[in-house]
Amino acid sequence: SAQFDFSDAEKRRTEHYIARRLVREPDNDAYAFLGTITPGEKDEEVHEARVRAALMREDWPQVVEWIDAMPAAQRNGFDWQYWRARALEATGKVDEAHTIYAVVARDRGYYGFLAADRIAAEYHLAHAPTPVGAELLERVASIDAVRRARELFALDRSIDARREWRVATQGMDVKHLQAAAKLAEQYGWHDRAIFTLAKTGYWDDLELRFPLQHADLVEQNAERHGIDNAWIFAVMRQESAFMRNAHSHAGAIGLMQLMPATARSVARQILKRQPPRRSELLDPDTNIALGSAYLSQMKGRLGDSAVLATAAYNAGPHRVTRWLPPHTLPADIWIELVPFNETRGYLQRVLTYTVIYEKRMGRNPTRLQDRLHPVPPDLSRLGAAGKPASSSDAAG
Incomplete structure (x- = not known):
């Protein structure tokens, strides 16, 4: 009847909803259904759902096929490159797998560490302090809003201090934000140091980003x-x-x-x-x-x-x-x-x-x-x- 006459868009939405629900479903018919759908460029969740369903079965040839069907930007992420290498390794293509692992292992992160383990490589854990000169530190420390934020933090008025810090750092360029992050670290204000440095995209200052407070x-x-x-x-x-x-x-x-x-x-x-x-x-x-x-x-x-x-x-x-x-x-x-x-x-x-x-x-x-x-x-x-x-x- 007309009430079940779904449009193509509605059919796709329904298929994709079902696909996401089937990831952990052990039933073989459910798994076979995932092979019948054709996710588009924007259906990232469905692409991921199919690969995860194949991973649960350790169906390695299917893992490779479905990762290769992902849009380039998605499949080239460290996560899916790691899984592609795992699948290649499991299907005997060891050299190709190791080449991919070596690239992923350069990343200081979860998949980078997993990839390094597969090829017995060192973890990338080098620390490089935030590059800030003493003169710039002094200049940023003398900004009125920074000084007020520091005083409020010292008085344990943390909500007011964070508000003032937001005012102080709004509109700062990368270099000034890095200086502000270093100052917050010096003040023992570790959460502001972490969040402020994160805005600059500088990830190598492990001492600032991972303090040993308490x-x-x-x-x-x-x-x-x-x-x-x-x-x-x-x-x-x-x-x-x-x-x-x-x-x-x-x-x-x-x-x-x-x-x-x-x-x-x-x-x-x-x-x-x-x-x-x-x-x-x-x-x-x-x-x-x-x-x-x-x-x-x-x-x-x-x-x-x-x-x-x-x-x-x-x-x-x-x-x-x-x-x-x-x-x-x-x-x-x-x-x-x-x-x-x-x-x-x-x-x-x-x-x-x-x-x-x-x-x-x-x-x-x-x-x-x-x-x-x-x-x-x-x-x-x-x-x-x-x-x-x-x-x-x-x-x-």
């Missing part, structure tokens, strides 16, 4: 809960960029962006202390203690896997257990299949930042391949340190 509290809580201090730093950097009084739209508070209900539960169950008032979550000592305890709780609850725990910190443990695969998958594939874009990006950034924080603390960074253990369909199959248990371990 190092004593981080170390103390890492020891207490038996978790990696670089991981705590990475989560804090991702959650708040060290903005002590950060508030999210969802209601999360403080350095590690704790929901008040989560903070109360963790305080009672793990730390055996009085549940904190909302205002107490702004205190670094309280926030880092509760956030670290919650990370540790998630890790224990999710098979001792820091990867699953990181995803749970962002999206909740109930979702992560729902996202466990129908069969054991390599962790890089499992991460790529996380259905929430926000959580997938969060997880990738926290893994990247953990590597960078290890470097910042003078450690030899743990390779991502040593952190990313296969993800089984059942958490009982994970043994110590989130690694799949052997059959004898599982039996025991």
Whole structure:
């Protein structure tokens, strides 16, 4: 009848909606359907959905075919180049794969680190301070609005201070913004330093971008809960960029962006202390203690896997257990299949930042391949340190 006479545009929209829903669907007919649709140049999500569905099946020839069907700008991104190389490697085209890995490995990021692992290359972690001369620093420091912002920050009037900083930096060119970022770093105002430098596109000043603020509290809580201090730093950097009084739209508070209900539960169950008032979550000592305890709780609850725990910190443990695969998958594939874009990006950034924080603390960074253990369909199959248990371990 006429009511089901869809236009071509409506058919495409419906097909694309279905395609996005089928990524994690194990049914073979559903997978076959993905091969019948022809996404256009602007259908980036559908192109990605098809490749992710092929990744879940480790159908490597199909991964190559569907990546090659992407628009050039999309397929040339480090993410899809990494997966193209993985697929080529899996289908025996090792030399071609290694050539691509070598290019991707130049990037200081999640896919760059993964690619470096595949060819045993060094991670690109060189630090280069922001190039700012003393004279320009002095000039920017003497701007009235910068001085007012600094005073307000010193008085702990952070909302007014941030407002004044915005006024001060509005309209600045790249060089002046870089100088402002260095000044904020000198003032101990790390969130403004990070955000201001980001506006300039200068990414190589690792000391400014990844400060070691609250190092004593981080170390103390890492020891207490038996978790990696670089991981705590990475989560804090991702959650708040060290903005002590950060508030999210969802209601999360403080350095590690704790929901008040989560903070109360963790305080009672793990730390055996009085549940904190909302205002107490702004205190670094309280926030880092509760956030670290919650990370540790998630890790224990999710098979001792820091990867699953990181995803749970962002999206909740109930979702992560729902996202466990129908069969054991390599962790890089499992991460790529996380259905929430926000959580997938969060997880990738926290893994990247953990590597960078290890470097910042003078450690030899743990390779991502040593952190990313296969993800089984059942958490009982994970043994110590989130690694799949052997059959004898599982039996025991």
